[in-house]
Amino acid sequence: MYLCTNKFCIMLDFIFKNAPEDVKKLVALIKKDIEGTAFEGKVYLVGGVIRDLLTGHTPNDINIVVEMINGGIVFGEWLCKRHKSFISTKNPIVERHIGRSTFVLGRDEDLKHTLITCEQTCKRHPDEDGLVASQLFGTLTEDSNRRDFTINALYYDISADRILDKTGTSIFDISHKLIRSSRKPMYPLMEDPIRIMRAIRIATDLDFNIDKDLWLAMVAKAYLVSTCDGYDIRYELNKMLISKKPSVAMQRMYGCGLIRMLLPDVFALGNEYESIVNKVSSLTHTLNVLDETFPYIENRLAALFHDVGKAVAKGPKQDAISAEGAMYDLIELGYGDEMAMKVGLIIKNHRFFSAYGSDVTPPLKKIKRFLSTCGKNYPAVLDLMNAENLSSEIEKKPTQVLKILKVIEEIESEKELEEELHMPINGNDIMEAFGLKKGPQVGYILSQCEKAFKKNKDITKDELMEVAKSAKKSLIK
Numbered sequence: 001m002y003l004c005t006n007k008f009c010i011m012l013d014f015i016f017k018n019a020p021e022d023v024k025k026l027v028a029l030i031k032k033d034i035e036g037t038a039f040e041g042k043v044y045l046v047g048g049v050i051r052d053l054l055t056g057h058t059p060n061d062i063n064i065v066v067e068m069i070n071g072g073i074v075f076g077e078w079l080c081k082r083h084k085s086f087i088s089t090k091n092p093i094v095e096r097h098i099g100r101s102t103f104v105l106g107r108d109e110d111l112k113h114t115l116i117t118c119e120q121t122c123k124r125h126p127d128e129d130g131l132v133a134s135q136l137f138g139t140l141t142e143d144s145n146r147r148d149f150t151i152n153a154l155y156y157d158i159s160a161d162r163i164l165d166k167t168g169t170s171i172f173d174i175s176h177k178l179i180r181s182s183r184k185p186m187y188p189l190m191e192d193p194i195r196i197m198r199a200i201r202i203a204t205d206l207d208f209n210i211d212k213d214l215w216l217a218m219v220a221k222a223y224l225v226s227t228c229d230g231y232d233i234r235y236e237l238n239k240m241l242i243s244k245k246p247s248v249a250m251q252r253m254y255g256c257g258l259i260r261m262l263l264p265d266v267f268a269l270g271n272e273y274e275s276i277v278n279k280v281s282s283l284t285h286t287l288n289v290l291d292e293t294f295p296y297i298e299n300r301l302a303a304l305f306h307d308v309g310k311a312v313a314k315g316p317k318q319d320a321i322s323a324e325g326a327m328y329d330l331i332e333l334g335y336g337d338e339m340a341m342k343v344g345l346i347i348k349n350h351r352f353f354s355a356y357g358s359d360v361t362p363p364l365k366k367i368k369r370f371l372s373t374c375g376k377n378y379p380a381v382l383d384l385m386n387a388e389n390l391s392s393e394i395e396k397k398p399t400q401v402l403k404i405l406k407v408i409e410e411i412e413s414e415k416e417l418e419e420e421l422h423m424p425i426n427g428n429d430i431m432e433a434f435g436l437k438k439g440p441q442v443g444y445i446l447s448q449c450e451k452a453f454k455k456n457k458d459i460t461k462d463e464l465m466e467v468a469k470s471a472k473k474s475l476i477k
């Protein structure tokens with residue numbers, strides 16, 4: 001690491017040492033392409049990609065800013081044409097009113113799946129209505145001031161191979177694991193309230209803390225999230241749920257008031273007790289279950305909603321009510337019928353074997369009924385069942401699901417064997433071919449065919465019919 005005399009400039013020779021190959025290749029490609037052009041010294045990687053590279057995470061998005069009016073579009077089109085990836089109206093996708101282009105360099109094998117977003121540097125939020133690109137254009141410093149958090153306001157100058165910290169605190173905040181607003185926090189949150197959820201999501205993903213002033217502004221402006229687009233809310237919620245420790249994100253959501261507003265049925269669990277003896281709330285239990293499930297969105301949604309019926313009823317009907325409540329809430333949140341029904345099925349059946357103790361293997365007939373009821377969703381049901389068993393305040397059953405899985409493996413092995421032994425002909429074929437009625441003769445001929453099939457699994461139907469003819473002749477003798 002080298003420090004420049006300019007306090008906003010930090011040379012980082014090693015920044016791309018552990019970067020993904022597509023990022024390395026893209027940077028090298030752009031650096032070479034813009035040398036000696038009007039774009040030289042004007043093109044920067046920005047935001048999450050720099051933050052992730054500095055914290056040792058894999059970047060999810062590649063964002064570029066170009067410090068010239070309409071630079072995001074002009075550069076995007078120029079780069080796509082240069083690499084023969086330009087397709088009119090398709091690549092790049094252009095949003096002219098805010099000076100943004102989105103594209104892939106499809107001709108390059110290493111970059112054809114790397115989505116690149118390219119914007120001009122802006123002095124205002126690019127989603128403001130009634131503004132044209134020339135009105136949005138700003139300097140690099142103005143661009144850094146309109147970004148959400150300081151950790152997302154770092155710029156990598158591709159031509160000069162240097163990091164620019166225009167806020168003066170971005171590097172400090174990353175090194176001290178702190179999420180801070182790039183200006184007075186009320187303003188960026190009012191401009192785009194989804195930033196409240198984004199702050200929680202990023203803090204959870206990176207194991208960062210949230211600055212006190214930003215947190216107080218989040219609490220004060222949490223009600224504005226209800227005005228955000230449903231897609232944005234689901235996107236942030238999903239990212240939180242599939243994180244390594246989703247309970248941390250949910251606790252922050254609860255603390256700033258978002259759980260009460262977005263997930264009222266989950267919020268109500270804070271007033272219910274999982275165990276009177278231990279004084280553990282149902283919400284605490286839910287968060288424990290959430291952490292124990294696999295990071296698939298349907299599994300995590302099922303864990304989050306699995307006990308919402310407890311506020312209405314306890315006992316045999318609780319799971320059915322929880323399933324109904326979860327489906328209703330998910331449809332209201334815009335997840336759609338298919339996801340709602342899948343989550344409902346998981347919740348409804350996750351206590352299918354609750355009557356059996358940890359050391360007792362449920363009967364084969366019961367397990368087969370479970371597989372029939374749950375269909376292809378049975379792994380998700382078992383996942384929630386196991387998470388519930390591990391987190392229960394009443395009776396922990398750490399080995400129950402393992403015993404059930406062992407039986408399921410045996411059932412599936414037998415099923416595979418049956419499918420493997422499925423012959424190209426059956427009793428109906430034999431009866432039709434020889435004019436026989438159902439009886440011992442057909443059974444004998446079929447048994448001879450099975451012997452031939454076991455010896456040669458590749459035997460054809462015509463060859464088996466020859467075996468059947470020989471078997472029929474032996475009956476006549």
